[in-house]
Amino acid sequence: MAPVIEVTREELVARRDAILSRLGLTLEEYLRRASESELSGEEWDVRDDLDSIAFLLNEQQFVD
Amino acid sequence: MADDAHDTAKAFAAELTETVQAVLPKSPVFQAMLVAPPHILISVFDEQQKVARLPLFIRGNHVADWKLTMSVNWDHSGSYLKVMRSGFTLLTHADKLPLVRYEFDDNMHTAPIAHWQFHAERGAFSHLLGFALAAGKNVKPHSLSSLHFPVGGARMRPGVDDLLEFLVKECAFDTVGGWKGAIHESRARYRAIQARTIARDMQSEVADVLRSEGWTVTPPQDGAAEPGEKFLSRW
Numbered sequence: 206m207a208p209v210i211e212v213t214r215e216e217l218v219a220r221r222d223a224i225l226s227r228l229g230l231t232l233e234e235y236l237r238r239a240s241e242s243e244l245s246g247e248e249w250d251v252r253d254d255l256d257s258i259a260f261l262l263n264e265q266q267f268v269d
Numbered sequence: 270m271a272d273d274a275h276d277t278a279k280a281f282a283a284e285l286t287e288t289v290q291a292v293l294p295k296s297p298v299f300q301a302m303l304v305a306p307p308h309i310l311i312s313v314f315d316e317q318q319k320v321a322r323l324p325l326f327i328r329g330n331h332v333a334d335w336k337l338t339m340s341v342n343w344d345h346s347g348s349y350l351k352v353m354r355s356g357f358t359l360l361t362h363a364d365k366l367p368l369v370r371y372e373f374d375d376n377m378h379t380a381p382i383a384h385w386q387f388h389a390e391r392g393a394f395s396h397l398l399g400f401a402l403a404a405g406k407n408v409k410p411h412s413l414s415s416l417h418f419p420v421g422g423a424r425m426r427p428g429v430d431d432l433l434e435f436l437v438k439e440c441a442f443d444t445v446g447g448w449k450g451a452i453h454e455s456r457a458r459y460r461a462i463q464a465r466t467i468a469r470d471m472q473s474e475v476a477d478v479l480r481s482e483g484w485t486v487t488p489p490q491d492g493a494a495e496p497g498e499k500f501l502s503r504w
Binding site: 251267 | 300302305308318336340353356365367376
């Protein structure tokens, strides 16, 4: 397994879109559910991925 | 992608791998995910490049998992990598909700910069928070995990070594022989870095202590730097 994985911003955005599509939520809906402590198990399962993508994209809005 | 970012991220991940593999059995290799301009995520990734669960064993049985992420970036001087965010999660196989989480976010503005959150239920606590909700306060009585328990801010926060020792001593997960030495070495490295950073933030205080211990300390010609406001004020 490669010690370093290089990704593009486009790949990260596409990955986030795919995660949210599987959940049937927009990013805003996901973040609102998180802020209200309403995430389900399935939604928690992708939380680290969504947070990590946000960091890599240099965004400022994270979960909780 | 700059070679130095690539190499530094690789070294960061390798050091973390060495520590974790010296403590917990069957621990995988940590990797660095990079995007340009350099933003770096250190974790273990699965085949879909999702943040992976890492196995935890009791008497050889795989009974739980944990996750560890570290989001790092160059400091403002551009000379070294700084951990901007980190996350630790303990999970069982019973469901996908976390048991406990430790998180650090250097840019946190509302919750404590470093904190634990407990995904648990306690009726008496919910009852207590209900009074605050009835008084119009912004609380969530139904969710104990909405509370952030502070752990000393950016400089006093636990390191990876403390999280590993929590898994070993408090949760009793299986270890690799010699784990104590690995944790000791990791902790000594981490706390030495934190001590140096605190000294940089609190130069006059440190100088006073050194003088009281017999050192001769001469301030720089342009005067000591102002106390680190962030260190003194942020929770």
